[in-house]
Amino acid sequence: MASTLAISLGQHSAAGRKPVNQDFYGAIVPEGPALQMKGVALAIADGISSSPVSHLAAQTAVRSFLEDYYCTSDGWTVATSAGRVVAAANAWLYGQGRAARLADPEGGAERGFVTTFSALVLHGRMAHLFHVGDSRIQRLEGGRLDCLTQDHHTEGPAGPALSRALGMARDVRIDHAAFPVAEGDVFLLTTDGVHDHLPASAIALAIEEAGDLDAAARAIVSAALKAGSADNLTIQILRVDALPEPAEALREDAADDPEAALLLPLPRAVPEPGEIFEGWHILGVLHASARSHVFEAEDTETGERAALKVAARDKAEDQAHLRAMAMEEWVARRLAHPHLLKAVAAPRPRRLAHTTMALVEGITLDDWMRDNRNPDLADIRPIVAQIASGLQEMHRRGMVHCDLKPANVMIDETGHVTVIDFGSTRIAGVEGAAPVSSRADIPGALQYTAPEILLGDPITPKADVFALGTLAYQLLTGRLPYGAAMARTRTRREQRRIAYDSASGEDSPVPLWADAALKRAVHPDPDRRYDEVAELVADLATPNRALGWDRRPSFAERDPVRFWQAISAVLAVLVLVLLASGASNG
Numbered sequence: 001m002a003s004t005l006a007i008s009l010g011q012h013s014a015a016g017r018k019p020v021n022q023d024f025y026g027a028i029v030p031e032g033p034a035l036q037m038k039g040v041a042l043a044i045a046d047g048i049s050s051s052p053v054s055h056l057a058a059q060t061a062v063r064s065f066l067e068d069y070y071c072t073s074d075g076w077t078v079a080t081s082a083g084r085v086v087a088a089a090n091a092w093l094y095g096q097g098r099a100a101r102l103a104d105p106e107g108g109a110e111r112g113f114v115t116t117f118s119a120l121v122l123h124g125r126m127a128h129l130f131h132v133g134d135s136r137i138q139r140l141e142g143g144r145l146d147c148l149t150q151d152h153h154t155e156g157p158a159g160p161a162l163s164r165a166l167g168m169a170r171d172v173r174i175d176h177a178a179f180p181v182a183e184g185d186v187f188l189l190t191t192d193g194v195h196d197h198l199p200a201s202a203i204a205l206a207i208e209e210a211g212d213l214d215a216a217a218r219a220i221v222s223a224a225l226k227a228g229s230a231d232n233l234t235i236q237i238l239r240v241d242a243l244p245e246p247a248e249a250l251r252e253d254a255a256d257d258p259e260a261a262l263l264l265p266l267p268r269a270v271p272e273p274g275e276i277f278e279g280w281h282i283l284g285v286l287h288a289s290a291r292s293h294v295f296e297a298e299d300t301e302t303g304e305r306a307a308l309k310v311a312a313r314d315k316a317e318d319q320a321h322l323r324a325m326a327m328e329e330w331v332a333r334r335l336a337h338p339h340l341l342k343a344v345a346a347p348r349p350r351r352l353a354h355t356t357m358a359l360v361e362g363i364t365l366d367d368w369m370r371d372n373r374n375p376d377l378a379d380i381r382p383i384v385a386q387i388a389s390g391l392q393e394m395h396r397r398g399m400v401h402c403d404l405k406p407a408n409v410m411i412d413e414t415g416h417v418t419v420i421d422f423g424s425t426r427i428a429g430v431e432g433a434a435p436v437s438s439r440a441d442i443p444g445a446l447q448y449t450a451p452e453i454l455l456g457d458p459i460t461p462k463a464d465v466f467a468l469g470t471l472a473y474q475l476l477t478g479r480l481p482y483g484a485a486m487a488r489t490r491t492r493r494e495q496r497r498i499a500y501d502s503a504s505g506e507d508s509p510v511p512l513w514a515d516a517a518l519k520r521a522v523h524p525d526p527d528r529r530y531d532e533v534a535e536l537v538a539d540l541a542t543p544n545r546a547l548g549w550d551r552r553p554s555f556a557e558r559d560p561v562r563f564w565q566a567i568s569a570v571l572a573v574l575v576l577v578l579l580a581s582g583a584s585n586g
Contacts, residue, residue, distance in 0.1 A: 005122060006242035007040055010213025012221050013234035016193060022047035023191050023234040024058035026066050037334075038070050039078070039123030042236050046135050046191040047115040048162065049231075053100075057093050057115040061166050064089045065119055076398060076427065078121050078128045079176055086117065086130060086166070086174050093167030114167040118149060118189055122181065125243050131175040133165045136195050140186040140207065145200035149175065185240045193231030197224045213237045245349060264353040266316050271308075276300060279348055280308055280356075291315060292325065296359065299347055306344040306356040322353070324423030329355040331399060331422035339390035341420040360420065362412030369406060369475065376509055380475040381540055383409075386417035387468060388533035395461040395532065400426045402459060404467035405448045406474070426459045446487035447480055451495045451524040454487070461533075462526040468533050469521025472540065476510050477503050481522045495524040513543035520547060 007029065015021035027042040029035075043062045047054025065085050072081035093113040100112075116133025129137050134151040152164035166172060186207065203220055210216035221233045270293050271277040273284050280297035283305075287294040290312055297308040315321045332343035342358040363371075365383070372379065387409060394401055403424035410418045446454070450466035453459060473481045482498050489495045500522070504515040517539035523529045530536050539547065 004242070004244055005035060005040065005124065005240075007122065008213055008239045008241055009042075010210075010215070010217040010237040011235070012214065012217035014221050014225070014232070016225055016233050017230050018049075018232055020055060021232050022049065022055040022058060023193070023232040024055070024062045025189070025234050025236055026062045027236065027238075028066050028070065030070065034070060038081075039121050040238075041066055041069055041119065041121045042189055042238060043117070043119040044135050044189040044191060044234055044236055045115045045117045045166075046133065046193075046232065046234070048112065048165070051112045051114060053113060054115055057096075057113040057167055060093060060113070061086075061089050061115050061117045064092075065117075069121075078123050078126075079178070082119065082121060082128065082130050083174060083176070086119075086132075087172070089117075090166045090172040091170070094170055097167055112167065114162075114165050116162070116191070117166045120187055120189060120238065122238075122240070125180055126178055127181045127185075127187070128176065128178045132172060133162055135189065135191045138188045138190070138195070140188060140200075140204055143201060143204045145188070145203060148177065181240055181243065183240055183243055187238045187240075189236040189238075191232060191234045193229045193233035194220060194224045194235050196231075197227040197229040207237065213239065264350060266311055266313065267352045267354070270310060270313065271295060277308070278350060278352055278354065280306070282308070291321060297356070302347060304344065304347075305359055307359050308354055308356050310352075310354045325353075325355055327425060328421060328423040329357065331425045332357060334397065335393065335399075337390055337393040339386045339417055339419060340393060341418055341422070357420075360410045360412075360418050362410045362416075362418075365406035365409040365411060365471070365475070368411050369478070373478070374509075375475060377476065377511070377514055377540070380472060381537075382415060383411065383417055383475065384468065384472045384540060385537045387419055387471070388537045390417075390419040391461075391464050391468065391533045394425070395464070398427055400459050400461055401464050401467070402426050403445065403448075404464060404471060405445045406471065409471075447484065449487065450526065451486055451489065452526050454489060455492060455495075457526075460526070462529050462531065465530050465533050465536065466522055466526075469518055469530075469536060472536070473503055473518045473522065476514075476518075477508070481518065486524070492524075498524070511543075513547070513549045514540055516547035516549035517544065 009027055009029065011025060011027065013021060013023050013025055023044070023046050025042075025044045027040070029040050030038065043065045045058035045061045047056075047058040051057075065082070068085040068088070069081055072085065076084075093115070096113040116135040117131070118133070118135040118137050119130045120137055121128040121130075129148055131137060131149040132152060134153060136151070137148045138145045139148055140146075152162060153160040154163040155161075162168070164173065188203070198220065202223055206219045206223065207213070207216045210219055217235050217237055220235050224233050267277070271282045273282050273295070275282050277297070279300050281300050283296045283298055285293070286296050286307060292309055292311050292315070294307055294309045296305065298305050309325065311318075311322055311325060329343050332341055333345075336342070341360065344356040344358055346356060387404070391401060391404070401419065401422065401424070403421060404419070408419065408421040410420055448467040448470050450463040453463055470481060479501070481500055481503070483501070485498050486495065489498065500519050502515055503510040503518055504512050517536060520528070520539075521530055521536045538544075543549070
């Protein structure tokens with residue numbers, strides 16, 4: 001069995017008896033990492049016959065899908081990537097049609113940028129289809145065609161009419177389905193000029209008798225024309241020639257998410273130093289806990305060294321823990337940045353569940369803070385900047401770390417910083433970035449968790465801004481900006497009542513302008529927080545007067561205790577005056 005996906009493809013399109021071909025089709029069969037990360041993509045579209053510009057709509061739908069799908073984040077699932085690309089194409093087509101109607105209220109309606117659209121993505125050992133309209137995706141099985149899509153029709157005065165299509169409305173609902181594939185599977189994408197005029201038996205016979213799939217596609221179009229088709233005719237035929245091995249698919253992340261790694265069994269026993277485990281020579285123990293064991297290991301074939309992690313046997317039934325382990329490596333493979341932990345490519349198919357990551361020299365920031373009790377701003381600035389650089393790369397790829405804390409940052413003797421542990425990472429646009437439903441589901445340590453996450457709001461990059469601000473504050477002061485109080489809050493009202501503990505003061509070397517930057521980074525309201533970590537880095541390097549740090553604070557801000565004592569004293573005097581006045585009047 002081959003270690004990569006391999007397909008054969010045949011395609012053909014013809015205007016038929018019409019003067020213009022309003023159909024359009026395309027396919028991309030990439031190589032290397034793109035094949036592993038994104039798979040093979042086919043798309044077909046049929047512009048509505050009533051519009052003279054619908055051929056442009058069909059071209060735009062197919063081209064934008066094939067080009068933009070491969071440009072989406074590797075952190076997104078197939079469904080998220082394709083769904084967003086199709087939604088963007090629909091918005092553009094609808095906008096063009098609306099502009100035509102506004103420019104020509106009488107005739108613009110006849111220039112609608114409307115088209116059907118169907119796409120098939122083969123990714124690893126799975127097929128994904130995306131569909132709207134009445135073009136079709138079918139699978140050939142045993143001489144019969146199994147239609148995998150549903151025609152979106154409604155009955156009109158002149159017969160069936162499209163009820164859903166790209167460009168028809170501001171928003172569009174795309175049908176999506178995913179299912180496993182097998183070697184030898186044959187898929188067909190057709191427009192109605194083909195499938196409305198040929199029986200499945202004729203299509204199956206043409207594929208069987210033709211020398212290749214391109215010849216089969218031409219023969220099927222010709223047969224549909226002879227059968228009386230008066231429409232444009234387009235067909236794509238795809239045959240699955242080879243699939244990655246299941247273990248290989250897991251190793252190269254052909255599955256859409258790290259859930260697939262949960263299919264691998266845990267080792268019967270935790271490896272011991274000196275043993276050979278899955279082709280790795282276990283050299284020594286780096287870390288051991290009730291949750292997992294991390295070893296320094298050397299590949300027996302290449303000599304490459306890595307940090308090999310296996311879950312503790314007691315965690316065999318803990319799906320959340322196993323999923324976090326799989327997520328850590330899944331995320332690391334999609335990142336290449338000097339301040340982010342790297343994954344080590346598995347040199348052979350895996351049979352047992354484990355992860356392999358790059359060895360990182362140095363100590364954690366927890367240890368660094370114990371060794372550096374009173375750092376100044378100049379000491380911590382490069383640390384914060386390196387962490388922010390790594391987080392910025394994650395955010396660029398649609399990822400939020402969600403568990404930034406001193407224990408998850410390594411620093412070596414040269415001062416080089418590496419952010420580690422991606423087990424709690426959330427991916428924007430997929431289920432993992434959705435609001436958490438309970439405190440037990442909150443990713444990361446509560447002391448560094450953004451207040452809005454505690455309340456169940458969606459997770460955004462501003463959560464990492466809060467965590468980095470908290471970490472920077474702790475590096476400078478040795479304490480947390482809200483102590484443990486913020487982590488205990490359950491309502492916004494409670495959060496608003498908690499006061500920020502200034503990092504500046506008579507006994508603190510932290511300047512007011514740096515404290516103002518920290519205060520903004522850890523603001524309980526995400527709308528009043530920095531949008532990105534780079535802004536915090538900039539304001540810790542150069543005073544930002546827009547933060548108002550050089551404004552003389554009011555008496556209430558400078559000394560709230562004495563302010564309220566004074567207010568209470570004034571009120572007490574007023575009460576005594578009123579009482580005395582009442583007594584004299586009596």
